[in-house]
Amino acid sequence: MTKRVLLIKMSSLGDIVHTFPALTDAQKALPGIQFDWVVEAPFKDLPKLHPAVNQVIVNPRLAINKNRFSLTSLQLYQEFKQKIQSTHYDAVIENQYVNKGAKVAKLAKGIKHGLTANSAHDACIAKVFDHAHYVSRSLHAIDRSRKLLALSLGYDTAFKEHTTDLDNALDYGLDLSHIELDEHNQRWQQQTGEYLVFCQATTWATKHLPIKMWIELLEKAKQAGLPVLLPWVGDKEQAQVSAMIQQAQWGEILPAQSLEQWAKLLAGARGIIGVDTGLTHLAAALNKPTLCLFGPTNPNLTAAKGRRAKTLWLNLACSPCMQTHCPREGGQVCFSQMNVDEVWGELNARH
Structure with missing residues (x-):
């Protein structure tokens, strides 16, 4: 029974x-x-x-x-x-x-x-x-x-x-075989394994990577000739992502997507860089090369886990603070002290 x-x-x-x-x-x-x-x-x-x-x-x-x-x-x-x-x-x-x-x-x-x-x-x-x-x-x-x-x-x-x-x-047991990419996204199927996804969307202000670092990572991808997809949530973030793409002269912002569509797009990506946010964890669950950047949250409790995932976290005296707003007078340091070259290198090491 x-x-x-x-x-x-x-x-x-x-x-x-x-x-x-x-x-x-x-x-x-x-x-x-x-x-x-x-x-x-x-x-x-x-x-x-x-x-x-x-x-x-x-x-x-x-x-x-x-x-x-x-x-x-x-x-x-x-x-x-x-x-x-x-x-x-x-x-x-x-x-x-x-x-x-x-x-x-x-x-x-x-x-x-x-x-x-x-x-x-x-x-x-x-x-x-x-x-x-x-x-x-x-x-x-x-x-x-x-x-x-x-x-x-x-x-x-x-x-x-x-x-x-x-x-x-770990076996997440996920099956994406029933999902078909819609007409807006079908062209990415021909580029499976040849594009990246940068997951910068998150709820806490303190979990956001500085925009300057995302622009530098977009420029790294441009030098490598790897297209980048950038998810977004809400009008404010859509405008911010568009500005980042314009400054780097690289990357693509898609229309709003269902979670099924994003799962399929993540599954076809060469690699994913993201902060502590849901899509980054989904990428790790799909066993994609994933680099998860942690700042104020505790990787011992919620790190991205998967055979090809790694969580990068600077174990500073003030972290993990678990605060939605940085209490430091000088501003947030848990991301600003990260090295973009190291982040890029770690992603490539996932392959």
Whole structure:
């Protein structure tokens, strides 16, 4: 009999990518297992990249929050609740570790699993679960998900046996064979392995690489004759990327893309340079030559992991500060002290 599991991991892009190896573990330990995965709308295409995912259930929380007391919001909530409760699951696993995930778990039918009060981000959620499991907060995000699913589904011994060498044992299990590039992007298929992607888009101000460094990296790519694609999010960043391209006289900015399209474009790239952002982690998951540049965040917890990925981080006295705004009077140094030649060399060393 097929085991049906509801997995609750709704955001962010990088966090969702970090969850994929746990599904692969579950497939190996419990052949035929199927997951229904609850995500927020911006990430609805991502879980479909893993063959263990049966269906994606979109949590309309973001749409509801825009107009909480409207009739439309009430209808969205009722439809979501009905969808969640249409299946009695063998296990419901809250893998978000916070209140918004626990609220979804509470709606679902099935034995509920999550973290203990002293290992979740929101301690109060532990009371929602039938089984609360302790998973150390000092583990990398990938290992936290792998450990939680192993404990929840009863194959903890198998988990221990398969994680002696994290980078080499990692199997994200992603399948992009069903994705076709749209007409705007099909020309890149003829250049597979001959272009780069620079992932500069991120949420925190402190995680942004200085524009000057991106321009210098674009110039390096120009000298090597390697086209560069640059993702963007929002009008402000689109304008910034366009200005960088104009100054370097190199690079290309594409129209807004779905995550499926970006996954396919990343899979065809020669290499990827990016900051600590979701697309960079997705590139690492696709086993592409990936260089992830860390500044204020902690690589011990969220470094890009993959057989051809490397995280570059300057272990300064002030880092990782985990601050969204740099508290230093002289400004951010965790990136400004990086050497562009070293960054470029490290990317080439990934091949």
